[in-house]
Amino acid sequence: MSKVLKKTQLSRDVFQLVLEAPEIASERRAGQFVILQADSDYSERIPLTIADADEAAGSITVIFQVVGKSTLKLAQLDAGDVVENVLGPLGMPTHIEKVGTVVCVGGGIGVAPLHPIAQAMKKAGNRVIIIMGARTKELLILEDEMRAIADEFIVCTDDGSYGRKDLVTAPLKEICEKGGVDLAVAIGPAIMMKFCAETTRPFGVKTYASLNTIMVDGTGMCGGCRVTVGGKTKFVCVDGPEFNAHEVDFDNMMLRQRSYKPQEQEANHKCRLQQAVDELQEQK
Amino acid sequence: MSYIPADKLREEAQELINKIDFSALKPKDRLAIPMQEMPAQEPSVRAKNIQEVAIGYFEEQVKLEAERCLQCKNAPCIKGCPVAIDIPGFIKAAAEGDYQKSVNIIKRNSMLPAICGRVCPQETQCMAECTVGKSLKDMEKSVAIGRIERFVADWEREQGRMSLPEIAPATGKKVAIIGSGPAGLTAAADVRKAGHEVVLFEAFHKLGGVMIYGIPEFRLPKVILDKEIDNLLSMGVTIKKNFLVGRTRKLSDLIEKDGFDAAFVGTGAGLPNFMNIEGEGLVGVSSANEFLTRANLMKAYTPDKADTPIFTGKKTAVVGGGNVAMDAARMALRVGAEEVYVIYRRTEKEMPARREEIAHAKEEGITFLFLTNPKRIIGDKDGKVTGIECLKYELGEPDDSGRRKPVEIKGSEFILEMDSVIMALGNSSNPLISQTTPEINVNRWGNILADGDQKTSMERVYAGGDIVLGAATVILAMGEGRKAAESINKLLAE
Numbered sequence: 001m002s003k004v005l006k007k008t009q010l011s012r013d014v015f016q017l018v019l020e021a022p023e024i025a026s027e028r029r030a031g032q033f034v035i036l037q038a039d040s041d042y043s044e045r046i047p048l049t050i051a052d053a054d055e056a057a058g059s060i061t062v063i064f065q066v067v068g069k070s071t072l073k074l075a076q077l078d079a080g081d082v083v084e085n086v087l088g089p090l091g092m093p094t095h096i097e098k099v100g101t102v103v104c105v106g107g108g109i110g111v112a113p114l115h116p117i118a119q120a121m122k123k124a125g126n127r128v129i130i131i132m133g134a135r136t137k138e139l140l141i142l143e144d145e146m147r148a149i150a151d152e153f154i155v156c157t158d159d160g161s162y163g164r165k166d167l168v169t170a171p172l173k174e175i176c177e178k179g180g181v182d183l184a185v186a187i188g189p190a191i192m193m194k195f196c197a198e199t200t201r202p203f204g205v206k207t208y209a210s211l212n213t214i215m216v217d218g219t220g221m222c223g224g225c226r227v228t229v230g231g232k233t234k235f236v237c238v239d240g241p242e243f244n245a246h247e248v249d250f251d252n253m254m255l256r257q258r259s260y261k262p263q264e265q266e267a268n269h270k271c272r273l274q275q276a277v278d279e280l281q282e283q284k
Numbered sequence: 285m286s287y288i289p290a291d292k293l294r295e296e297a298q299e300l301i302n303k304i305d306f307s308a309l310k311p312k313d314r315l316a317i318p319m320q321e322m323p324a325q326e327p328s329v330r331a332k333n334i335q336e337v338a339i340g341y342f343e344e345q346v347k348l349e350a351e352r353c354l355q356c357k358n359a360p361c362i363k364g365c366p367v368a369i370d371i372p373g374f375i376k377a378a379a380e381g382d383y384q385k386s387v388n389i390i391k392r393n394s395m396l397p398a399i400c401g402r403v404c405p406q407e408t409q410c411m412a413e414c415t416v417g418k419s420l421k422d423m424e425k426s427v428a429i430g431r432i433e434r435f436v437a438d439w440e441r442e443q444g445r446m447s448l449p450e451i452a453p454a455t456g457k458k459v460a461i462i463g464s465g466p467a468g469l470t471a472a473a474d475v476r477k478a479g480h481e482v483v484l485f486e487a488f489h490k491l492g493g494v495m496i497y498g499i500p501e502f503r504l505p506k507v508i509l510d511k512e513i514d515n516l517l518s519m520g521v522t523i524k525k526n527f528l529v530g531r532t533r534k535l536s537d538l539i540e541k542d543g544f545d546a547a548f549v550g551t552g553a554g555l556p557n558f559m560n561i562e563g564e565g566l567v568g569v570s571s572a573n574e575f576l577t578r579a580n581l582m583k584a585y586t587p588d589k590a591d592t593p594i595f596t597g598k599k600t601a602v603v604g605g606g607n608v609a610m611d612a613a614r615m616a617l618r619v620g621a622e623e624v625y626v627i628y629r630r631t632e633k634e635m636p637a638r639r640e641e642i643a644h645a646k647e648e649g650i651t652f653l654f655l656t657n658p659k660r661i662i663g664d665k666d667g668k669v670t671g672i673e674c675l676k677y678e679l680g681e682p683d684d685s686g687r688r689k690p691v692e693i694k695g696s697e698f699i700l701e702m703d704s705v706i707m708a709l710g711n712s713s714n715p716l717i718s719q720t721t722p723e724i725n726v727n728r729w730g731n732i733l734a735d736g737d738q739k740t741s742m743e744r745v746y747a748g749g750d751i752v753l754g755a756a757t758v759i760l761a762m763g764e765g766r767k768a769a770e771s772i773n774k775l776l777a778e
Contacts, residue, residue, distance in 0.1 A: 023527070023532055027533065040489045042586075043591050069591050084489070085525070086526060087487060087488075087528060088528075089531055090528065216577050216578060216582065216592070217488070220554045220715070221554050221714065222574035223555070223558070223574055224571075228565060233560065233564075235555065238714075238715060249565075255567055255666070
């Protein structure tokens, strides 16, 4: 059982929870995730990357977007409430070493899992370039935190409401063209990661992507998270979540992410969900 | 086996009881008592509900079945039992109507009788050695040991007074049990009995391992599982759920830093196998583990309450021939599939599933396609499964397992329309413990190497169950848990 220590609404439907989880806080490393389940009997298990941790305070931070009934349940929790089950840290930690210059590309909610990796890369002595993007200004999260880490910082929005009016791949391409990039890390929607991989491929820049697939147990048991990497079946929960982005079959991954769309839509009409999110907004 | 209504079975048993003089039964008379069939829900009804299929013996049936036992002096059945339960002893007590005595005898060797009575493959263990079966030249007519076990265990639970074993005085020693499946639970109980402090670590939010996520409600009701586990743990075991040893804390840290004097690893068979054929990544293809975990652990069979979705195709194919394949196929019916096919590359004779499960599946209307194996899975433009292309097989020479090897018939491809496919092809070992604990040696399939005392290559660490055996059964896992506990108790007594 984990107590919610703090809840913050980062944007219209993105929430941040700080949870009491001392064991996880002391063991976790950048790139790892947890599985949250609001209550034991009927709630879904949701994998979320650990966006930050405070070992001294014994807490971890997770950030999520309300996309369905289960994430809405989490969004409705307040400080003092409990999340019945928190399992972690899961997955292989990111391999952190000093390689030189690292470009970190985060899209939308993907900035949350990118944050601890950028932090660790910086701490390891790398020059860190951060590109973050979102559809529109109000969907940008953790801008100040990311800016504080970056040696060079670029922000884009699809609609030009803030920063550059561009997709993140445009500045990524420019940086690769300039040369001197040793590693790229891209985290965001599958389609964004796919195109980041295509952008860096011709330059031969090694690129990691952190995958967010469907998962049930998160310990290797169900195989629901399987992806094809370099022609082989890999399990995101135990082999990942990070993989060489140039080898990931993103098209199949995107198909599989939509596996339960019909059921989900039936369970929560988008309007109902939005209404609930709006109510949360009003309470603020 | 064909379905006989429960009422009829009871009536027949009552009539028979009135005719028999139990005070003077000779072996010949005992052999003449017909084996008592297990009463079950009517097939067409149960295929659409989640309640337990087997209802359990009526008291009259227990009496008759227990009186079939010849009470052999050499008790061959005990040799067939991985935990060596005094089988003639508990059956005699059941025949005398002393159910408490009966269950107490079982509990000397097994703390989970209501579970074992339901899910043990008795036909390949105790019943395979039974003199009654041998005398009748039909091993399926051996004394139905598991059904009697189940009856007395259920009886005790329903009386609401489940007994606890005696616990030795505290030793001050602390043991970590990793995994709360059958191996871990048995080891926990046996180590606790010796007076050691026990901490049970479980990655999931519920205890029971494969018994909670894998074996369906309709074969093992979770209230019964929970009761049996609760009873066992009331011996004073500390439970740490949501704790993945290897990730939440390394095994070596438990031993070196956290003060554990020994550990038992019973983490089970992890990673589901796939066929590595075209189309396995399509939407609608899942492993049996995933399908059953969604249905059982996450309770997706109650879509009005559960948040976890499950894929409910109209036409479902299950690939494989083991108990897990039977569970997945029968569960598919219960979550909405209209037609379910089991695709198996050998014949019915070679199927590893229990006969009873195959018979139940057939009664419920599941279609079996033997000597058939998928070649690829076909999808539409949205990546959804629309069919499965199969090849016909024939049996060739015997292979390493002694079973005749299936050989494909060239050019025999045919397509079955399907909208979901469940792969039930067994599991490989979960790499988590070995990845994070290099001190533990594993074989080339990733199974932990343990010696005859269940000891691993790491000091003070023992292992047992599927993580050592590869995918096996609940009772074999219990047997290993028991053996490991004995070794740990011996180590800590030194």
